[in-house]
Amino acid sequence: MEKENECRQIVDWTREGILRPGMVLLKHYLTIREQILIVRTCQELGNGPGGFYQPGYNDGAKLRLRMMCLGLDWDPQTRKYGKKRQVDGCEPSVIPCEFKQLVQRSMSEAHALIKMDSKVSNVEDILPALSPDICIVNFYNTSGRLGLHQDRDESRYSLKKGLPVVSFSVGDSAEFLYGDERDANKAEKVLLESGDVLIFGGESRHVFHGVSSINPNSAPGALLENTMLRPGRLNLTFRQY
Ligand code: SIN
Ligand code: MN
16 A cells, blocks of 8 residues: 555656646656757846846845846736836846747647647637747756745736746756645645646646755756756746736
8 A cells, every 4th residue: 555655656746748727747848959058048148137136025035046037027026027127127138039939839739738638629728829928037046946826917818818837947856836725735746857848827827836845966967068057947937928
């Protein structure tokens, strides 16, 4: 019995495919080349104006990550999007075309998986398509984390339609929590590894989610050899305002 549970836990922890209606995990979907391109591009943009900074909340507490926004700025204090960021007045860089292409390819793959699984006539009823105009790039060092929250600062149209959040993970792996409540004890967990793409839209658009820990020294060697990626995890979330 104990063995059975152990096995089940391993299967759960590393599972892929459809996690919930509208929530799809594509394991190791981004190639190493694509991951290298993502890291190099984020390093370049992250070191320029509008690049990485450590944001804070209203109460003065700092987020346990560094952030950079592309397309539109998201302000964790006001929870609003804008053309410039408050902290230094910088305008975010545009989202690189290559990133947008990777989002569209990931969406096609997710739609194909849903089609196989559910035989619905229109996969977009389960997972709507998006045209991303926001990318929030987070860098977590090995002690970084992000509490359970919902992404609900996009436009009413986007939220009502369930336009998805598309998330790329690169670098060290992370323990990712998700569930119906802001309660880590009730949340499910899944391992997000370098190259994984997680998509949540449709009826999963308002899922609570967060990052409970980063696993040090878990990034692919080929990624580290070809980039100057520091220990930690890069996460890009694409959304449509
Ligand atoms: C986020 O919720 O904005 C980021 C999630 C992640 O790092 O996987
Ligand atoms: Mn989020």
